[in-house]
Amino acid sequence: MVSISDIISYVLTFFALYVQVFFLLMVFKTREQIKKNTSFPPDVNWPAVTIMVPCWNEEETIVKTVDSLLAVDYPKDKLIIKVVDDGSTDNTWQVIQKFQGVMNVDLIRKENGGKHTAMNLIIATATTEYIGNLDADTFIEPNTLKKTMWQFLSDKDMMAVSPAIVIHEPKGFLQKAQDLQFNMFIPLKKVLSLMNGIHVTQGQFSIYRKKVFDDLGPYKNAHRTEDLEIAYRMQVNGYKIGQCHDAFVHTTSPNTLKDLYKQRLRWMYGFINNSYDYRRYLFKSKYGVFSLFTVPIGLLYIVTTLFGTAVVLFGIGNALYHLVSRLLVTNFHTGEISFFFVNARPLIFIYIVLILFFIIMAIIGKKIRGKKPVPDLSFIFFFLFFNFIASVWLFKAVYNTLVTRKEVAWR
Amino acid sequence: MTYIPWKNYLIAFVITVGIFSTAIYLSNYFGNKKIDQLKSIQDKIAIDILSSETQFSLLSELSCKNISDSVYSPELGELGGKLEWSQKNLVATEEVSSLKKYYALLQIKDYLLAKKISERCKVKSAFILYFYTSADNCRVCEKQSLVLAALSQKYPELRTYSFDYSTDLSAVAAMLQIYKVKDTELPALVIDDELLTGFHSMDDLEKRVQESFKLQEKASTGEKINK
Numbered sequence: 001m002v003s004i005s006d007i008i009s010y011v012l013t014f015f016a017l018y019v020q021v022f023f024l025l026m027v028f029k030t031r032e033q034i035k036k037n038t039s040f041p042p043d044v045n046w047p048a049v050t051i052m053v054p055c056w057n058e059e060e061t062i063v064k065t066v067d068s069l070l071a072v073d074y075p076k077d078k079l080i081i082k083v084v085d086d087g088s089t090d091n092t093w094q095v096i097q098k099f100q101g102v103m104n105v106d107l108i109r110k111e112n113g114g115k116h117t118a119m120n121l122i123i124a125t126a127t128t129e130y131i132g133n134l135d136a137d138t139f140i141e142p143n144t145l146k147k148t149m150w151q152f153l154s155d156k157d158m159m160a161v162s163p164a165i166v167i168h169e170p171k172g173f174l175q176k177a178q179d180l181q182f183n184m185f186i187p188l189k190k191v192l193s194l195m196n197g198i199h200v201t202q203g204q205f206s207i208y209r210k211k212v213f214d215d216l217g218p219y220k221n222a223h224r225t226e227d228l229e230i231a232y233r234m235q236v237n238g239y240k241i242g243q244c245h246d247a248f249v250h251t252t253s254p255n256t257l258k259d260l261y262k263q264r265l266r267w268m269y270g271f272i273n274n275s276y277d278y279r280r281y282l283f284k285s286k287y288g289v290f291s292l293f294t295v296p297i298g299l300l301y302i303v304t305t306l307f308g309t310a311v312v313l314f315g316i317g318n319a320l321y322h323l324v325s326r327l328l329v330t331n332f333h334t335g336e337i338s339f340f341f342v343n344a345r346p347l348i349f350i351y352i353v354l355i356l357f358f359i360i361m362a363i364i365g366k367k368i369r370g371k372k373p374v375p376d377l378s379f380i381f382f383f384l385f386f387n388f389i390a391s392v393w394l395f396k397a398v399y400n401t402l403v404t405r406k407e408v409a410w411r
Numbered sequence: 412m413t414y415i416p417w418k419n420y421l422i423a424f425v426i427t428v429g430i431f432s433t434a435i436y437l438s439n440y441f442g443n444k445k446i447d448q449l450k451s452i453q454d455k456i457a458i459d460i461l462s463s464e465t466q467f468s469l470l471s472e473l474s475c476k477n478i479s480d481s482v483y484s485p486e487l488g489e490l491g492g493k494l495e496w497s498q499k500n501l502v503a504t505e506e507v508s509s510l511k512k513y514y515a516l517l518q519i520k521d522y523l524l525a526k527k528i529s530e531r532c533k534v535k536s537a538f539i540l541y542f543y544t545s546a547d548n549c550r551v552c553e554k555q556s557l558v559l560a561a562l563s564q565k566y567p568e569l570r571t572y573s574f575d576y577s578t579d580l581s582a583v584a585a586m587l588q589i590y591k592v593k594d595t596e597l598p599a600l601v602i603d604d605e606l607l608t609g610f611h612s613m614d615d616l617e618k619r620v621q622e623s624f625k626l627q628e629k630a631s632t633g634e635k636i637n638k
Contacts, residue, residue, distance in 0.1 A: 014427065014431060017427050017430060017431070018423055018424060018427040021423045021426045021427050021430070022419065022420065022423035025419060025422060025423050025426065026416075026419060029419070195416055285415055288415060289415065289416070292415065325554060325557070326557050329554050329557050329558050329561075329612070329613060330557050330558055330560075330561035330613055331561070331613045331614070340445060340448070340493055340496070341493075341496055343500050344437070344438050344441035344442065345438055345500075346431070346434040346435045346437070346438040347434070348438075349433070349434035349437050349438065350430065350431065350434050353430055353434070
């Protein structure tokens, strides 16, 4: 007999498979664009750009971040770096004094008001046509800025561009699993950008035309995910967002479960609540792929992961219960083990296909990164554990949204 | 104008439906393979029983020594578990329930024959008739089945026959009538013509099986003395 749980499983699995098929199809169809590296003529007249580096208690990484900006391959007179200390309580302010007097580096200190206030302070006084931001725990490669800026110069409608994020020197299974996930995001985001369906201009080196802020207003707190909200605002106002998949930005990633939990909880809480705030723009073809596909699949991901984890946990619990009852009632006779009792349900085959598709996407991501396109141990860790761990912050984000309405902390 | 890749949405949908249909086809294919496996086990049991019956008919001319050790079909118990599992998990339930009816008949035949052989040739054996239901979610029945399976493994001379109360078969109905089994008292067991209802533990049944062996020994010793 088919239970309600079975019906929900089939429906959710169908949509999950559909999303994977769609992405792979689009990656296949746009393979030439994905393969192509960004190239530009040698005599480009590069425009001036302001890069904001908001920081709060970043004494350990801020120097490396600013150093990576100073080492960038870009005309020095066209690059303005604004480091804003948002009321740090550690030695961040003292540490950044080493950049005092460096050409085009401005150091600003203000009372703590949140990341968005630090960036809005710069936006309000910026004089360049382009404004970018760089999180203070992130480093860019020397060619990242030119490759990113070229997207604007080659497309007059482009209003914001994000490079591809990679994990900085991943160590241990947890960071390697995040690295794998970020690799998978590279082709996915490229496909979304080609359809103008990107829903986040991340804090790791997204660059905007200043017109975006002039027209749409400054950053908002937006449940501490201002980078998500500004992209939502751009999408509903028809502003084009791109991704430069061969320009890389390296971000330091959480190396403990606790830090990872806090980071992802903030992201997911922000995603759920911003999507709710923008609910009247969802599922409407007028707002394009963002409205019909990107945000709905994000919500579907939450529902599917939570439901899937519940089903798996229930399954494990049930199997353990049966094993213990069997052992107890039979005075520890294990009984016969036969392949006959392996249930070849349709969902088993679909799950195998889904995992294969994920692996293919991760391999494509690795290839774009210029790494050997072969699976490694982090694949096993990712598929066996990471998705289950993800359920914890997903559940908490949903719980906070529905029950406590408690905003989540930065870290 | 906002770009929506409708054509790609549609192609992806068709591919997804294709993958889903293939998965359903594969699942059915393996399900049918299992049913074929069940049928072949059942055929083997039928041949075994027929062979035993033939051997038994020859008993009047031959001595009990000529009854081979393989008179009992070992697959009979194993088949019951597989049929139960198939009924719960496979799509082709009609085919499985028809197999279950046939299985019930084979069990009755085997029971009658095994009892006759045991009485006539004094083969050490004990018999348990087990009545359960698959119609309701009978957790106690599941537990009882586990106990009986473990017990059969421990005592090869013990033959357990399980009958689903809801099997629509006159022979099963006759068994229920003979042993006065009511659907409200399931699971029910019959050992040495005694009806036991509700769950019975491994230890409890083990005692009863050993008693059944002793009774049989006493009977056979008594017969020898009388002779």
